[in-house]
Amino acid sequence: MLSKKTKYAFHALTYLGKHRDQKTVLIQDISEEYGISHKFLENILLELRKAGILGSKKGKGGGYYLIKDPNDVPLSKVIRLLEGPIALLPCVSLNYYEPCAECKDETKCGLNKVMIQVRDEMLKVLENKTLADILDKE
Amino acid sequence: MLSKKTKYAFHALTYLGKHRDQKTVLIQDISEEYGISHKFLENILLELRKAGILGSKKGKGGGYYLIKDPNDVPLSKVIRLLEGPIALLPCVSLNYYEPCAECKDETKCGLNKVMIQVRDEMLKVLENKTLADILDKE
DNA sequence: TATAAAACCTATATAAAAGATAGGGTTATT
DNA sequence: AATAACCCTATCTTTTATATAGGTTTTATA
Numbered sequence: 001m002l003s004k005k006t007k008y009a010f011h012a013l014t015y016l017g018k019h020r021d022q023k024t025v026l027i028q029d030i031s032e033e034y035g036i037s038h039k040f041l042e043n044i045l046l047e048l049r050k051a052g053i054l055g056s057k058k059g060k061g062g063g064y065y066l067i068k069d070p071n072d073v074p075l076s077k078v079i080r081l082l083e084g085p086i087a088l089l090p091c092v093s094l095n096y097y098e099p100c101a102e103c104k105d106e107t108k109c110g111l112n113k114v115m116i117q118v119r120d121e122m123l124k125v126l127e128n129k130t131l132a133d134i135l136d137k138e
Numbered sequence: 139m140l141s142k143k144t145k146y147a148f149h150a151l152t153y154l155g156k157h158r159d160q161k162t163v164l165i166q167d168i169s170e171e172y173g174i175s176h177k178f179l180e181n182i183l184l185e186l187r188k189a190g191i192l193g194s195k196k197g198k199g200g201g202y203y204l205i206k207d208p209n210d211v212p213l214s215k216v217i218r219l220l221e222g223p224i225a226l227l228p229c230v231s232l233n234y235y236e237p238c239a240e241c242k243d244e245t246k247c248g249l250n251k252v253m254i255q256v257r258d259e260m261l262k263v264l265e266n267k268t269l270a271d272i273l274d275k276e
Numbered sequence: 277t278a279t280a281a282a283a284c285c286t287a288t289a290t291a292a293a294a295g296a297t298a299g300g301g302t303t304a305t306t
Numbered sequence: 307a308a309t310a311a312c313c314c315t316a317t318c319t320t321t322t323a324t325a326t327a328g329g330t331t332t333t334a335t336a
Contacts, residue, residue, distance in 0.1 A: 001222075001223060001225070001226060001227065001228065002226045002227060003322095003323065003324090004323080004324070005323080005324080007227065007238070007240075007249075008240075010249050011240055011249070014248060014249065024282095026282075026283095027282085027283080028282095034240040035239065035240060036240070037324085037325060037326080039325070039326060039327080040324065040325055040326085042283080042284085042285095043285095043325095045283090046283085046284070046285085049283095056282095056283060056284090057282085057283080057332095057333080058281095058282060058283045058284075058331070058332040058333060059280095059281065059282055059283075059331090059332045059333025059334060060279095060280065060281045060282060060332095060333055060334040060335070061281080061282080061333075061334060061335090062281080062282045062283060062332080062333070062334090063282075063283080064283085075252065084139075085139060087139070088139060088140045089139065089140060089145065090139065100145070101173065102145075102146075102149055102172040102173055102174065108276060109275075109276070110152060110271070110272035110273060110274065110275035110276040111145075111148050111149070111152065111272055113272075113275045114213065114263070114267050114271060114272055114275075117263050117267070118260060118263045118264060121259040121260060121262060121263050122256060122259060122260060124259060125252070125255050125256045125259050126256060129252050129255070133248070133252055134248035134249055134251075134252055135248060136248065137247075137248035137251045137252075138246060138247070138248040141293095141294065141295085142294080142295070143294080143295080162311095164310095164311080165311085165312080166311095175295085175296060175297080177296070177297060177298080178295065178296055178297085180312080180313085181296095181314095183312090184312085184313070184314085187312095194311090194312060194313090195304080195311085195312085196302080196303045196304050196305090196310090196311060196312050196313085197303060197304025197305045197306090197309090197310065197311060197312080198304070198305040198306060198308095198309065198310045198311065199304085199305060199306085199310085199311085200303090200304070200305080200310075200311045200312065201311075201312085202312090277336100278335105278336090279334100279335090279336085280333100280334090280335090280336100281332100281333085281334085281335105282331100282332080282333080282334100283330100283331085283332080283333100284329100284330075284331070284332090285328105285329090285330075285331095286327100286328095286329095286330105287326105287327085287328095288325105288326080288327075288328105289324100289325080289326070289327090290323100290324080290325075290326090291322100291323080291324070291325090292321100292322085292323075292324085293320100293321085293322075293323085294319100294320080294321070294322085295318105295319080295320075295321085296317105296318080296319075296320090297316105297317080297318070297319090298315100298316085298317080298318090299314105299315095299316095299317105300313105300314090300315095301312100301313075301314075301315105302311100302312080302313070302314095303310100303311085303312075303313090304309100304310090304311085304312095305308100305309085305310080305311095306307100306308090306309085306310100
């Protein structure tokens with residue numbers, strides 16, 4: 001399951017996507033809309049900005065805004081940023097690979113092979129669907 | 139990511155599947171093979187037995203054994219038993235559904251719709267692949 | 277130029293979950 | 307009768323997730 005952090009990130013991005021007409025959106029607007037703690041959300045938006053998905057403007061009249069085209073924000077990118085690995089096991093993760101302690105030889109591990117299939121099916125959706133797809137459906 | 143508990147369950151099932159020729163397998167044999175704490179593993183095997191996947195025999199010469207045909211143990215069953223939901227969000231879980239607190243109307247939630255797709259792709263593998271597929275590849 | 281409003285940053289506290297351990301009880305085999 | 311194994315419940319420890327705190331910096335505008 002995705003953490004709340006990741007889920008909140010998607011909600012925030014959705015909100016920002018819906019309000020692209022206005023220059024900036026306040027953290028508070030988003031936190032009130034979804035009932036998310038202001039400070040918790042602040043950390044999340046900060047990460048999204050550092051990753052180049054959002055821009056921000058300080059001071060009065062400031063706030064956050066989408067810096068990327070929603071079509072260029074695959075869901076996989078958001079998940080990897082906030083959550084970490086998408087794969088169900090560390091030994092089949094493309095971006096956060098770690099060997100399994102229990103496993104002597106990964107190439108002979110049947111579990112490993114099946115989990116690679118699961119990962120690939122997940123990625124088929126998560127790499128190709130973007131923020132734009134979420135916005136389309138709202 | 140799957141918890142260690144779930145991963146250990148798969149390892150144990152694999153081990154038991156490989157040793158179907160012998161009547162029973164000791165907890166200790168499995169825990170030593172994979173370096174898993176004996177007591178922790180004990181709890182896992184107990185759950186698998188209660189779920190009707192394993193059988194056990196008490197007393198000297200006892201132990202655990204597979205009670206089901208490996209073809210009849212889909213990976214999804216093991217995950218749901220030890221881990222809980224397979225879906226990435228509670229609001230798209232088939233077996234552990236819960237509404238999202240942030241969401242006013244689920245039917246209008248774009249995130250919900252995309253996550254249903256992810257869930258279905260995961261299930262396509264996890265429902266159809268079984269313990270037998272893992273054993274085949276070892 | 278003073279003030280208010282907003283993001284920025286780092287650290288810490290709290291809560292929840294995962295992982296592991298303990299210890300005795302029960303049962304079946306030799 | 308002894309032993310070896312499962313059975314069960316409870317608790318401890320560690321880790322991770324979630325949330326909060328408090329100040330700093332930047333910007334608009336009155």
